[in-house]
Amino acid sequence: MNFTRSLTSQTADSLNTSTATPSTQNLLDNAVHNTSIFSLKGLQNRLFARWFNRLVYPQIWEDPEVDIAALNLNAHSRIFTISSGGCNALNYLSVQPEHITVVDLNEAHIALIRLKLAALKHLPDFEAFFDFFGRANLPKNIDHYHAYLKPNLDSQTLAYWEGKERVWGKKRIEFFTDGFYNHGLLGQFIGLIHWTSRQLGYDISKVMQARTLAEQTRLFDEHVAPVFETRLIKFLSNRPVVLYSLGIPPAQFNEMVEQSNQQNQGMHLLLQTRARRLACQFDLKTNYFAWQAFNRQYDIEHLQAVPRYLQAPHFKAVSQGQSNVEVFHQSMTERLKAMPAQSLNAYLFLDAQDWMDAQQLTELWQEVNRTAQPNARVVFRTAGITSPLEENLPSALLSHWRTDTNINHEFTEQDRSGIYGGVHVYVHAQ
Template sequence: MNSMSNWLYQKWFSYIHSNYLVYNTSWEDAAIDRELLHLNNNSSVLMITSAGCNALAYLLDGPRRIDGIDVNYRQNALVDLKIKLIRYRDYTALSNLFLTGRHPEYLAIYSRVRPYLEAKSRFFWDRYIRYFSPGGRGLYYNGTAGTFALILNAILKLKGLKPNVSRLLHTASRSEREQIFRSTQGKLWSGLSQYLWKWDGLLSLAGIPASQAEAVEDLNAFMQGTIYQLFVEQNPAQNHYWRVYLEGKYSTDCCPQYLQKENFAVLRKNIGRLSLKSSNLLQHLSHTETKYSHFILLDHMDWMAETEPALLAKQWKLILTHALPGATILFRSAYPDLSFLPPFVFGEVNFTNAKNINIQQQDRVGTYTATWLGVVQ
């Protein structure tokens, strides 16, 4: 980008993330996380909230505390609604809203839980509870990530590929899925759409900064490989991460762990261990004395690597100051290696790429180059 284009892009990206709910569901595989983290009742976790699906999943392992932080209060408002439904209502109320993202009785459900919400959460949901209206798009096609998903679905429909995508999702036979994929990929990656979907302005809706997209050498080739892995090699029928955006809803047999009925009792028992704060990582670590055994940073550092290296270094110093001996640090990245990290980090943290322990291949999201697990020495 030239300087003017970059300035306009930064303004656009900042506007989106300062004014809208971005993530309506978490985009990191919680099953992978739980396998890597080994949480237990001694664990103290600091994580970026996002949509909160994974924070709730971690509660199933009984950690002592989870502190969820997010600079966008709208993300915390989404999680706060889930928390209060779990704590004060029942599984039916939770699933009525969040399984399909819409329900005829959404206003009645909201009115019963509204008094328990934090003030900022009430402010947000009083305006946007309509996301759950049965006559609207539904939660999972709202928020900017939901809008991005709608645009991708429109491209698939325009190309006449929606029936093939549905068959891919629901075909048990791997060989049949491969045939469908081979007959579809040429049309999928042709024409204007092969450029439109990866336009920086559009990727901003999905929370993908330009620097992160540029870290992948060939986005089209990367995504072709990802889609083959997820829709052919794996069984996509159980991939709720992609199905929710392709179908607009979850189902009882394909949904995040916090929406599985058998987990509700444990969630209710442990829900008081999850706290939320609208803050960024630097602010939180600068004003807390808490030490943590686990840090879950999503792809947060990709956002800072190119534009804010000094702040990234400061953040790592604070992380290490607040890390218990042997603390675990989990994050994703689009970068092929860790050369973007401050050099001093490597003297204090040993990193393992999940690819090297045969876990990455099970990942049902697939849009990150690497999943990294660091252990503080």
């Protein structure tokens, strides 16, 4: 869940721009100014912003198959999306859209998608690309970086990957030689979950031994579900700061608390239910989200449980389309303000609206209305079940948009990551 991928203000830094980049911390600080620093919520928001000033998502956790279907993406699509790990934009290139505009508040996510775009253009073939971003743990990746990528990166992206997280640590680009998906805030947190589970006497990776859906359920009940019933996990599940590493900001945490209260269950059981959906509802052969959560890597043997952009049949379309992607270190609202009227027909907001207040949502949707073409679609996710729009937006802003709760429920059930309470689709009526 992705606080860092949204919200308010500052200047643009596009892929082809030479102007100074606004700092991630400034963008994040501005994003949390909707709450007083003297309130508990304000303090939590600012702590969350500080916590997220780094690489958070080595991989995105929204299912692109759901997005592609819900947004009805095709060759005529003009897409606006938050970057996060950059996987979504590259996955959308498989349908050869007309254009993709990408924004993110976090410079680490910007550097990651720019590295991926450079790799699509300059690495010699699909095998080299898959080694770099699919296996992401080979010593030869650093040789490919120096030979093909480093000479073709802009100065800001180069500075990020040549830099270090800690003075005594390795360069960030070396993450691709020892398991990139184990890095980043979420990757490290998943590793901590595995370690903690082992200390409690369980091994959650054993769910990956399943060969059928029935076996997935049995192994989950034996090796994963009991972890959520331990005193330690019950305690940690009710501490919002612990869940920051899962990308759950304070407002989303409160939504989940409300949902768990409505269902008369503890937070640990709500988290257990979502983990069960991830592990048991979909065939492990193709669910790369489960592979990353429980096996900490993609399916590098059969190449089935991998995202579209890492699948050989899609590679030609993805690599040819990279020039149709523009990247901006900027908020959604500010980038939309700079775009022409009726210039977009597909918007992917991830879960960024969850913690925006009514004023921020109103400013965002004023620009959505201005930039939307007839029949445009907006897709987003929420930590809870319900959409925040009807409660927080002036009715006039939604008067031309339609949503269907039954269809939304179907897409929620289809999302293989299983971690969200709701997937919502809004369609612009002519």
